[in-house]
Amino acid sequence: MTDIDTREENDTAQLVDAWLATYADASADAAWLLCDRHPAERIAFTFVGPDLTGTDLTFGELSERSRRLASLLRARGVGAGDRVAVLMGKRPGLIVTLLALWRLGAVHVPLFTAFAHGAIAVRVEGSGARLLVTEASQRTKVEGIAGLDVLEIEGIEASLAGVEPLVDRVAVGGDGQLIEIFTSGTTGNPKGVPVPLRMLAAAESYLRFSLDLRAEDVYWNAADPGWAYGLYYALLGPLAAGRRALLSTAPFSAAHTLEVMRAFGVTNFAGAPTMYRALRAVGVPGRLRLRRASSAGEPLDPDLTEFGREVLGVGIRDHYGQTELGMVLCDHWHPSIARDPVPGSMGRPLPGFALGIVDGQIAVDTGNSPLAWFSGYVGDPRLSRDRFTPDGRWYLTSDLGRRDDDGNFFFRSRSDDVILAAGYRIGPTDVENVLLRHPAVREAAVVGRPDPDGVRGEQVEAFVVVADGVTADDELADALARHVRDTYSKHAYPRRVHFVGELPKTPSGKLRRYVLRQASVD
Template sequence: MQPRTLDVQPVVDAWLAAYDTADTDVAHLLCDRHDADAVAFTFVEPDLTSRDVTYGELADRSRRLATVLAGRGVERGDRVPVLMGKRPELVTTLLAIWRLGAVHVPLFTAFATGAIQMRVEASRARLVVTEPSQRAKLDPIEGIEVLETGDAFDRLIDEAEPLASSVAIGGRGTMLQLFTSGTTGKPKGVPVPARALASFHCYLHYGLDVGEDDVFWNAADPGWAYGLYYGILAPLVAGRRNLLLNAGFTPESTVAVIEKFGVTNFTGAPTMYRALSKSGLVRNLRLRRASSAGEPLTPEVVDWAREALGAEVRDHYGQTELGMVINNHWHADVALPVKPGSMGQPMPGYTAGIVDGQIAIDTENSPLLWFTGYHEAPDKTAERFTPGNRWYLTADSGRLDDDGYFFFTARDDDVILAAGYRIGPFDVESVLITHPAVADVAVVGRPDPEGIRGEVVEAFVVLDAGTEAHDDLARELQQLVRDKYSKHAYPRTVHFVDTLPKTPSGKVQRYLLRKR
């Protein structure tokens, strides 16, 4: 049973021909080539007031902001971190960065100073762009200039001359640098070349089936790969409007936005669907398409969605290093019946298989594959490819059935999937170990007993000799993670233990902790 792909390859080839050239210009592809009067994004505030922003407005303001950034020394190849919520200034800033041939480094607004500083220093950034609500997090970081949105920011843009022309970086030039979740060491930099836009466009078209008449809403946060790749970049390159809600997820706000704006094509994390299913708020919603990414869907959510949303929720699989690559596709040219528990089949432009028990991508037969290695980390890069770079190894174990459907088995890198966020144990452990009472620590994910978040973070802590375990200390450790790393990543439970299970080489055996 194979998808109907007879007419698909020419489309994929056309995207590659357009986006992977020696003179690829990111700002032109994402903005300047589109109808200036067409709406690029609808920005929605918590009170459901909204503002449409056109390509013409984005083009003008990003050209002016590019002049401002150039005046502050930003040049081609420079890394520019942006710490900002889903507001018009975010997209304007990203386009301004790309006009200069510089590289955007996304910073999640739920990060505390420690996580931000690591990414700023690792990218050797000299300038960070932020908003007033996030400004204080940057104060402890030395050696950077901060550009903050607000009245002064707007005046700078209004008074600047538009940049005459943008820098072409070519299809292999880097436009983004994201960081992995840091599960087995420090988070690794993932350079994203401009040619990746072909893969992102492919997923929006074939995976999500976002059509010209759809009201599309990708509810993921652009501080992470899924929200950035498919909530900002893919809609821009395809010329499809996306909604951006400047607020965190709640079932109430999600239902209200879908109803008020007539959303027809929705995608979000499984935790969103679980929360919606338990809220009792969903009545008579009708979606044309519903998609999910981030972790496997549970059967009860799939069953609920068919009746409550009028569409089944289709599960999709990908990584920061890949984008989405194996999907239960929605587009009629490649759609197949969904098998329970399966994440589907490879997206056009990719060939996948199982290598040594891992889900793997065939590098020789995947023209849309864009990842070639981590930034300045050749040893870590070598771990993700077989000898000769024949296969990219995802480090996720899985299986492939006789009909060509892939099934996810386990996430080998121990990443914790909590409320749609990927949390690296190393990041949390690195904060907890700074407490003077902590001698050793390991962090794992456990299934959320409430069935909402997917997983919750749990910490196993070995205390220094002479230190007594007590509830106040556990709360102090939880607060430490909130303050120093991120509110979404604090351990819901802190276990005080005498020792941690380790291999002879000293590696923590987290699978044993998860069994406790």
């Protein structure tokens, strides 16, 4: 196979063709492409602990350990097409588990460790997963989910030495499914997005052209792999490209982030605007070694770009994508296609994608986007049809935007009600459904409003009509916030709860969330 690093840097069309030939082939094998083809001694990941201790995982170790785990899982009945949920933090066992599943042709269902029982149950039941692999610290969250077999990674790892490594593997082909990841959604339950193996071609394009990831880089994508950006580009992309990546096992803090950057000499960093805002808030004494800094997950504040140049030593460039697309619009870093940033712009299409504006929405021209891979939601043909124009040519993002005469794209607003908080996309209906299960709540509406501290971008706020006889006070507001945090998810609970006499609705009874987003509240 051709080493793409030897090709002409500006020959983007040939590179796209090469990636497609590799990842879209009918005989494509995920375990080979993500692990076994790389030199055994090459480091795949360096796991950074809270004390800044680094632990390396080589491709050879990943291959051997994942083969043993694959044997164990196959003995438990896991086979091609089976959905297996994984609830783990950023630890070696997570990567080993994913490779083991893909050796068997099984489908990974990612779960975020900040999820509580409710959010986990929705995804497990929605995917039809009958097996979940987790760690001891997360075990209590999955108790009570009917028909679910649960394995703890600590016990599995202790027994792997006595298991014979799996020799054979399943080649699922480019259209074969690797992942079933769930959107945040704005109506009903989150929707399953099938991610095929050929998505790796788009991941390679993003790492090369938008991030300008090079062999000598110390690369750290700080996003959580329980969500699309972290899964696609902190895990899958580096594995496909054979590039070492850092994974921090500590919870995010600005201070720890700076310590990691300095201790490991990070040169290529990617994260949400929230992370950059937190760095700005604590201050960054001295210069870092950053060569590239990229932002994704929510619109980038123009003043953060200036902060990057003046304090981090490098401008921060904005990148845009979705769970259904991966990254598609970027202020690219690679010298062959980089341009001077246009203030407020997300940049231009990623090589392999063509985009336009359709009915005011940012849209992907699927007929002229060889790297586009989304085909529809699992088990929801109606919603799948709604995301495309009637002729099937354009995928509609539901994000409103514009394009200038030079081809730069600008984000205007969302045409749906998804909340962008700290880089996470949160569906308001999901949170409303949790609130409505509390006996004190008669009606509830959830919206995103500006974070008063200027760190999270937006924050989740709830407007609640209480049940008859219930006293609306601060104690109840705190109880409702805890109810969402403890039963659904730590990342999606309302930071403020407002009690109102009634919710604004249209004559037909539809909730007018935009009125609540603009409401003046104490």
